[in-house]
Amino acid sequence: MLRHILTMVTSRFFLLQTRLLLVYYCCIASFAIVVAVQTSNVSTDDQSALLSLKASITSEGQNMIFTNWSTNNICNWAGVTCGASHRRVKVLDLSYFGLSGTIPAELGNLSFLVDLDFTNNSFQGPLPQELARLHRLKFISFGFNNFGGTIPSWFGSLSKLQTLDLYGNQFSGSMPAAIFNLSALQVIDLKNNHLSGSIPAEIGNLTLLKAVYLDNNKFEEIPNEIGYLDQVENFLNGRIPDNICQHLPNIQKLYFAHNKFDGPLPSTLWQCKQLLVLSLEGNNFTGSIHKNIGNLTRIRKIYLGNNNLTGTIPHGVGDLPNLEILSLMGNNLNGLVPSTVFNMSTIRVISITSNNLSGSFPTNIGLGFPNIQEFYASSNKLSGVIPKSISNASKLTGLDLGDELCQLKNLGDLLLQGNQLSGSIPSCLGDLNAALRSLSLGSNLLTSTIPSTLWRLTYILHLDLSSNYLSGLLSKELGYLKVVTDIYLSNNHFSGSIPNSIGSLTDLVILNLANNSLEGSIPVTFGECPSLEFLDLSKNNLSGVIPKSLEALSHLRFLNLSINRLQGEIPEGGAFGHLSYESFFSNGELCGSPHLQVPLCPNSTSSTPLCQNRCIITILKYIIPGIPLAILIVAFIYMEIDIA
Structure with a gap:
């Protein structure tokens, strides 16, 4: 009986164990089937497409495709992103891989593809028709490659496309009208190709369009239905539609620069009240600037230079509260510059060069321009004086008043120190001899040499050219400045010797030549400058002895001869009696009184x-x-x- 019971228990346990093993193996088999199905979906459809692309690549810069695209799981391949659920290729981003080759037709089998980016490679040849099957595409970029021929019209079948980038290729011919049936399109970038003809009127159908980049092509005509145009720099001619603002109620940036537009500026342009940037420079526009320009209260930059505009600058320009750049150069504008223009607190750059503008600058010009960095007004008919307040424009980096500056015969003070002015000193400044009394260009970025004409300023009282990058020799004509009282030439790169003619400056009170590369001896003629109170010749390469003639400078209060190569005895008479070690240190071979911390002079009678x-x-x-x-x-x- 017991044996029978044990037999039954053992049989049932074996049967249960068998069933559990069967269930386990069934689960394993099911999992394997699922994995196999998923792997099959990828490998048979997407993997073959990617392997065809790999076979079409002739070279690559980063060696990613040839080495990485070899495993079974393509979702781990470089540049490939798969969907989380369907495990199909969703993104193919091979931008900047340095690839060369062609695009195979099999790439059109990536039916789940949303994002295709081949930017900045060297692919060439035609774009295959089979890519039209990629109906899920939202972003496609073939920018900066070597594709040529015409732009395929099949792009028009990609109904979900939002961004189309074909810039920087060799595409030619006209733009296919089919592109403008893509109602979801937001960005078209076709710049830097060889496209020509007219821009299709169907562009007006793209109500979601945010930006169109067509610059550096050969387009010839712009339609009224332009829609939203962010940048166009082609060879466009004709006229800009007068009703452009009706089609562009929310336009913020309008670039039509460097084309061949002519005729008047659109009369309704000033109704584009959301406009931030208006760039129409480098065309052939005629007529005047509309007086309602003041309606563009949000505008920050206006470029109307190098056209054929006439009339006056509207007063409304000065009422633009956010204007930062105003470029009106190279036109035929006349009349006075509105005074309100000189009181725009936000303005950084003003260029009114090469017009027929007249009048004078307001006396508070520097106070009304707290942020001005560049001011160009040469080649006009401006007159009067440059107000001293220009020196308050502390952010000024560029100032060009051209010939007008030198025609201001009554200019008494030109004070532009402490800016970032560059270039050379205008030679025509020497023509202002009659009235100019103060010339201060210190602490700028001026280069070159001091023009010889500057020494014609025989009535100049104050001359400051310090802290620039001026070089060359100090001319003996420096002695022509007979009435000058102070000269600052320190912190430059002047070389050569100090001219002996310095002794003819009998009214000179201050002379600072420190921190240059001057050499030779200290002129004895310094003793003939009876008014001299301040003399700084430090940080040069001066040599020889200190002239005893300096003892005659009875008004001398400050003398600095340190950091040179002077030698011999330090004089003791006159002002030298109250000078200290700081006036002579780091010369090496000077001798004299012990309180100057120099050695005693051997056999010195004076000591x-x-x-x-x-x-x-x-x-x-x-x-x-x-x-x-x-x-x-x-x-x-x-x-x-x-x-x-």
Whole structure:
């Protein structure tokens, strides 16, 4: 009985174990089938397409495709992204891989593809018709490759496409109208190709369009239905549609620069009230600037230069509260510059060069331009004086007043120090001799040499060219500045010697030539500048002795000859009596009084009386107090002798 029971239990346990193993193997088999199905979906459809692309690649810069595209799981391949659920290729991004080759027709089998990016490679040949089957595509970029021929019309069948980038290729011919049936399209970038003809009127159908880049092609006509055009720099001619703002109610940037447009500016252009940038420079526009330009209250940049515009600058320009750049150069504008223009607190750049503008600058020009960086007004008919307030424009980096600057015969003070002005000093400044009394160009970025004409300013009182990058020799004509009282030429790159003609500047009070590369000796003629109070020749390569003639400068209060290669005896007379070590340090071979921390001069007659005086003082200091003691000792000795 017991044996029967054990047999039944063992049989049932074996049967249960068998069933559990069967269930386990069924689960394993099911999982394998699922994996096999998923792998089959990828390998049979997408993998073959990618392998065809791999076979079409002739070379690659990063060696990613040839080495990485070899495993079974294509979702781990470089540049490939698969969907999380269907495990199909969703993104193929091979941008900047340095690939060369052609695009195979099999790429059209990537039916789940949403994003295709081949930017910045060297693919060539035609784009295959089979790519039209990629109906899920939202982004496609073949920018910066070597594709040629006409742009395929099958792009028009990609109904979900939002971005089409074909820039930087060799496409030619006209734009296919089918592209403009893509109602979801937001960006078209076809710049830097060889496209020509007219821009299709169907572009007006693209109501979601945000940007069109067509620059550097050969388009000839722009339609009224332009829609939204962010940049166009082609060879467009004709006229801009007068009703452009009706088609562009929300346009923010309008670039039509460097084309061949002519005729007047659109009369309704000033109704584009969302406009931030208006660039129409480099065309053949005629007529005047509309007086309602002041309606563009959001605009920041206006480029109308190099056209044939006439009339005056509207007063409304000065009422634009956000304007940063105003370029009107190279036109035929006339009349006065509105005073409001000189009070725009946001303006950074103004260019009104090469017009027929007249009038003078307001006296508060520097105060009304707190942010001005560049101001160009040459080749006009401006007159009057440049106000001293221009020096308050502390951010000024460019100033061009051209010939007008030198025609301001009554200009008394030109103060432009502490800016970032570059270039050379205008040679015509020498023509302002009659009135110019102060010329301050210090602390800028000026280069080249001092023009010889500058020494014609024989009535100049104050000359400051310090802290620039000026070079060359100091001309002996410096002596022509007969009435100058202060000259600042420090912190430049001047070389050569200090001219002896410096001695003719009898009214000179301040001379600063520090931190240059001057060499040679200190002119003896400095002693002939009786008014000199401040003389700084430090940080040069001056050599020789310090002239004793400097002792005659009775008004000298400051002298700095440090960091040179001077030698010999330091004079002791005149102002030298109150000078200190700081005036002479780092010369090496100077000698003189010990209080100047230089060695005593050997066999120096001038130093002997001083030494003798000090010796006498030292002797008296220690001997005189001992005389009474000596007398007492002698007296005591005599007393002892007497007692004895």
